Structures are given as structure tokens and as C-alpha cells.
Amino acid sequence: MTSQRVLPEEIGPTEDATALRIRWRDGHTSVYGPRQLRILCPCAGCVDELTGERILDASQIDAGVHPLAIEYVGRYALQFQWSDGHRTGIYPFDYLRRLCDCEECRSTSGGDV
Ligand SMILES: [Zn+2]
Ligand SMILES: [Zn+2]
Numbered sequence: 001m002t003s004q005r006v007l008p009e010e011i012g013p014t015e016d017a018t019a020l021r022i023r024w025r026d027g028h029t030s031v032y033g034p035r036q037l038r039i040l041c042p043c044a045g046c047v048d049e050l051t052g053e054r055i056l057d058a059s060q061i062d063a064g065v066h067p068l069a070i071e072y073v074g075r076y077a078l079q080f081q082w083s084d085g086h087r088t089g090i091y092p093f094d095y096l097r098r099l100c101d102c103e104e105c106r107s108t109s110g111g112d113v
Pocket of ligand 2: 029030100101103104106
């Protein structure tokens with residue numbers, strides 16, 4: 001049930017190249033800090049599949065971590081190859097969209113985060 005809302009129109013670095021920007025089909029733009037994305041990796045090595053608990057210790061993630069490559073996974077997700085060697089995380093577009101931390105998204109999500 002992938003709606004237009006969660007399809008990226010354009011994916012690339014921000015102008016200062018410090019963050020990843022996704023422009024969505026509905027015109028919305030999300031900006032993600034690379035370290036933030038790395039910490040939120042949804043793979044089985046970072047999150048306990050049964051409990052949903054995050055196993056990854058954020059304090060062990062280098063401040064300068066960044067994606068070396070970003071690949072599309074089918075039509076529904078992105079896979080990042082991180083500079084720390086981690087590359088098993090698959091980030092579905094709807095997950096990325098939910099991670100959007102802009103003011104607009106935070107207020108429409110009900111602020112129950
Ligand atoms: Zn992971
Ligand atoms: Zn947003």
C-alpha cells in the first residue's frame with residue numbers, strides 16, 4: 001500500500017553536503033543527519049526482531065559516520081552502505097517518511113513520540 005506520499009522524487013545530499021535530503025512526490029522535503037539515520041538502522045543486527053528493542057548502542061556510532069553508497073531496494077526502500085562497514089539496514093520509504101523530524105511532521109504525528 002505504497003501511496004504517492006511515501007515515494008521519493010529526488011534523493012541527494014543537502015547543499016552543504018552534511019545531510020541527506022529526500023524530496024517526496026507530494027512535494028514535502030525531509031532532511032536527515034547521517035548519524036541519526038545510522039542509529040535508526042532497522043536491521044536485525046540493530047533492533048531485536050522479537051521485542052522491537054534497539055540493540056545498537058548509539059554511543060558507539062562515530063559522529064562522522066556517513067553513507068558511502070545508497071542503493072534502491074526494489075521500489076520500496078533504500079539500503080545504505082555506511083562508512084563504518086555496516087550495510088544490512090534496509091530503510092523502507094514509509095519508515096524514512098515517519099522519521100522526518102521537521103516541524104510539520106512532528107505536529108501532524110500528534111507529538112506522541
Ligand atoms: Zn543495522
Ligand atoms: Zn517533514
